[in-house]
Amino acid sequence: MAAKPRLIEWCIDNNLSLNIKKTKELVIDFRRHQEELQPLEIMGEEVERVSSFKFLGIHVSEDLKWLVNTTVLVKKPQQRLYFLRSLRKVHLSARLLKLFYHCT
Numbered sequence: 001m002a003a004k005p006r007l008i009e010w011c012i013d014n015n016l017s018l019n020i021k022k023t024k025e026l027v028i029d030f031r032r033h034q035e036e037l038q039p040l041e042i043m044g045e046e047v048e049r050v051s052s053f054k055f056l057g058i059h060v061s062e063d064l065k066w067l068v069n070t071t072v073l074v075k076k077p078q079q080r081l082y083f084l085r086s087l088r089k090v091h092l093s094a095r096l097l098k099l100f101y102h103c104t
Contacts, residue, residue: 003050004040007042008043012022018042018043020042020043020045020047023042023047023048024047024048024049024050024051024053024096025040025047025048025049025050026049026051026052026053026060027049027062028062028063028064044053050080059072080101083100084097084100084101087100
């Protein structure tokens with residue numbers, strides 16, 4: 001039995017419904033000659049195919065490399081630093097700067 005029918009059957013047996021709009025398909029295929037895959041459909045609705053997504057706080061990409069995750073992790077502190085530098089130019093106290101840092 002294929003995975004898709006088993007998933008649907010399991011959801012029905014456990015009184016669960018899949019939210020197709022939140023469901024994503026990530027294809028990981030390292031073969032040299034990759035074949036074009038048909039779009040995945042569940043209960044008549046097409047599942048969105050993505051090249052990366054966030055799962056349990058980690059960004060997973062189709063090539064299983066860390067570039068996307070690292071980029072996101074570096075971007076967040078850069079934004080905070082820019083924000084703090086902007087506030088420091090207004091001559092806020094260190095206590096207030098620390099408060100803003102922890103709030104963002």
